[in-house]
Amino acid sequence: MPSTMVAADRAAGPAPEVRLKTNLLTLPEVRWAGASLILFLLGAGAGLLDAPAWVSWTLYAGCYLAGGWEPALAGLQALREKTLDVDLLMIVAALGAAAIGQVFDGGLLIVIFATSGALEAVATKRTEDSVRALLTLAPERATRLRPDGTEEVVEAASLEVGDLILVRPGERISADGMVIDGSSEVDQASITGEPMPVHKTHEDEVYAGTLNGAGALRIRVGRPAADWVIARIVSLVEEASATKARTQLFIEKVEQRYSVGVVVATLALFFGPLAFGADLTETLLRAMTFMIVASPCAVVLATMPPLLSAIANAGRHGVLVKSAVVMEKLGTTTRVAFDKTGTLTEGTPRLVELHTAPGITPDELLTIAASAERPSEHVVGRAVVAAAQERGLSLEQAEDFRAVPGRGVHARVGDQQVEVGSPALLGDLDEEGGPARAGRAAGDGASDTAGDAAGELDRWAATTLRTCEDAGHTAIVVRLDGKPAGVLALADQPRPAAASTVAALAELTGRPPVLLTGDNPRAAAHLAEAVGVTEVRAGLLPQDKVTEVERLQKAGDHVLVVGDGVNDAPALAAAHLGVAMGRAGSDLTLQTADAIVVRDELATVPAAIRLSQRARRVVTQNLVIAGTFIVILVAWDLFGDLPLPLGVAGHEGSTVLVGLNGLRLLRAKAWR
Structure with a gap:
């Protein structure tokens, strides 16, 4: 690959951007979660304003229906498959709370679970759309040359290995292959990330979806459509996303066991004493008290407020973190890998x-x-x-x-x-x-x-x-x-903060960052020396970046990849976490990434990792607080005589306490 790029008149403008068409309000999960939240707030407001009881109850009932019907249906379907879903447990806990007058607690549970489901649906939909949108970079049709030299327009997907195609000035190349005639500058930033067009002539390799410059090229197709580099990018993103999803199996097992345990304990508390002649009302009250104090409201709030507060704080400082799971995982990063062009450089x-x-x-x-x-x-x-x-x-x-x-x-x-x-x-x-x-x-x-x-x-x-x-x-x-x-x-x-960011990350993670780039080795080495990176991998195609990330992770590192181009998307998806540069980032990269640096300020990357580490410490504190309250209240109910008002006060008190502790991360001091 030549190290010098020459001036040549470009017959075509910049590559068209891939835009997502998803309207989030069309997702039913978003609409139902929004309706549930509005009804919950109206119900709480009616109670504060001393409105007639039927008004609050009606609004809360609407909240329960809007946010609870879907998880309830999913829970019932899980029961038919002989499994117990934690969503069903939350619905039962919410109904149990309402049965003894604690409609606010039940409504809060409903809102939290409905919102969580909506966020998951949005992330899934946008990822699917962005992967499909990537395919629009490759032309749908190609100009194929017949043996007699005449031309015919065919579907690009129908091209076979060995076919000859003609790419005119300003057109996108419609297949991976080799130039057999002609000379031109080709903008292949979407594949390799190189900042300047590359001169292509006889026997040089070209890629589908890249933009031809001022010259005409005759190209011999070298791969079937399924093996084009751009198609492999899509499959790599999908495979890496599926791998991430499987890591949630451990959490599902914990939820299953917890759900079974609470249901069994509640039923035992209700039917056990009745078998020995206990009073029905008193037994039901004890069982409902157990359901309230054992419900995971405090545990859920022990985790979510710190992480959501950290997300809000990071957002104010130009870092969009897509979920609480991502915010928590940021603090476990042990190695950072940077793309070069558009990431460490301008x-x-x-x-x-x-x-x-x-x-x-x-x-x-x-x-x-x-x-x-x-x-x-x-x-x-x-x-x-x-x-x-x-x-x-x-x-x-x-x-x-x-x-x-x-x-x-x-x-x-x-x-x-x-x-x-x-x-x-x-x-x-x-x-x-x-x-x-x-x-x-x-x-x-x-x-x-x-x-x-x-x-x-x-x-x-x-x-x-x-x-x-x-x-x-x-x-x-x-x-x-x-x-x-x-x-x-x-x-x-280099970006102004590149060197200081590299130094900060090396100190924060205990390991120096690594540079992964498709650019030539000399340019990569020069940049690495300028910003303080000591480990460089240059001349990498997208699949090579994935291989390097997997190599680091097999060695025991939790790798965070920072990039901006379409070519970085597979590495971002394969990594422990992916961070995209927001201003220059491609649509696919922005959707694949777990977090986005909105204003392209590199210094926010180590700051976000530090914030995540603080959030993880607060989560630990909250879990200790919530767990202590639950253990004490459950033990009191099982082995003593816990009054229902005191049980509710203890449960709500722990919820408020952990919530306030988590909200500390909203302060500007937490970011610094």
Whole structure:
């Protein structure tokens, strides 16, 4: 893969963004949860305003129906399969609370469970939509070349290995394959994450869904549709998501045992004493008291308020954490893996160095180069023009402008012929349609340039080019009237907080972060040195990133992957946790990720991990408090005579206590 990208006029604009069409209000779980919450709040408000009892009871009944019918139905279906669902236990506990007048407690349980189900439905729906949306990056149709040279338009999915296809300027490539004729710049950021288009010519590999530049390509299809890189990204995301879902089996087992235990204990408390002639009312009251004090309200609130408060706090500081489970898991991170382009870097090249030949000032060189590049839409051309504008330089009108794929741009600026492009400009461009340089012949092998009158300048330019490329920069040659006038060095700059973030994460996790990138090794090594990363894996395709993440996790690490592109989505899904950069992140990456850095501020990543660690400590405190209250109240009810009002007061008191303890994480101090 070449280390230099040349200026070439882009016939097509930027890649179209994939947008999700999901309207969350169309999900029944969201509508029912919203209705349940509204009715619950209205019922609580009616009670505070001393409204007639039937008003509160009616509103609470609506809350129970709206939020409880679905888990009740699921619980009954589970019973038919001879399993006991914890959702059914919550419904029974809520009805039991209502039976003895504690409708508020029951309503709160209903609202919590309905909201949880809605959040799960939203996450599932959006993930499914984003995976399907990714497939729209690959064209549905392709131009296939018949053996006689004529063209036919066919479905891309019907292409077979060995077929020849034609990709015109500005079109998306419709299959994975190899270029057999033509030359062009291809924007393959959606696959490899590289910030600049890559020059593709004979025998170079190309990928479905990437965007062709100004040249026409003839491509021999190399893989069936099911094996295209973009299709494998989709399958990798789906497989990793399924693997994550299976990790919830342990929690389900705990819920099952808890549900069975509470139901058995309640039935025993009710029917056991009756068998020995106990009073029905007193026995029912004791059993209902047990159902109330053993219900997991305090346990649920012991966990959710700290995590939800932490989520709200993180959201105020620009980090969207998608669930309480994610917030809890953030604090267990032991290794962080970064993507390069758009994550540790800003994602767009900038002019970082300007080398001029004798007799030319930096401003003169930049003015001439930017004037020639101004008609171009290539990312390199835009970077050169932007640098000139930042310096306040006045650009001249370029005439006779044209771009040569793989070489650069040519234009007349004033009375000078200007060429801006790759190091190939130091050779003869006649074969590519460039202007002839009479009198130039192959000569000095050390500089790989023609000699004669311009030999010294050519040798200077070649040396400067090597210096720039060794530093990890993209080197661009500027020629005036056939002679080297200067070299422009462009680079994708690290984000301002990249180095401090890497250092903070190394201290926080005890392990240095690792860099996983599809970019070339020299550029990756240069960035790693600049930000303090010591372990680098470069030249990776999406499946290679997944392999590296799995390798780290098999070694015992809980890996958090931070990325922004479609190519990062499989690694984010396969990792213990995935974090996406919000501004530049693709739709699939944003939906696959467990958390999103909304404003692309890297410093928020270690801050979010610290907040999660604080939340985990508060959860532990709350579980101890809630467990202690439950054990004491249940023991009192079983072995003593616990009055119902005191049982309710103890149960609600523990609930309020753990809730207030969790809300401490809303304070700004918790983030710092």
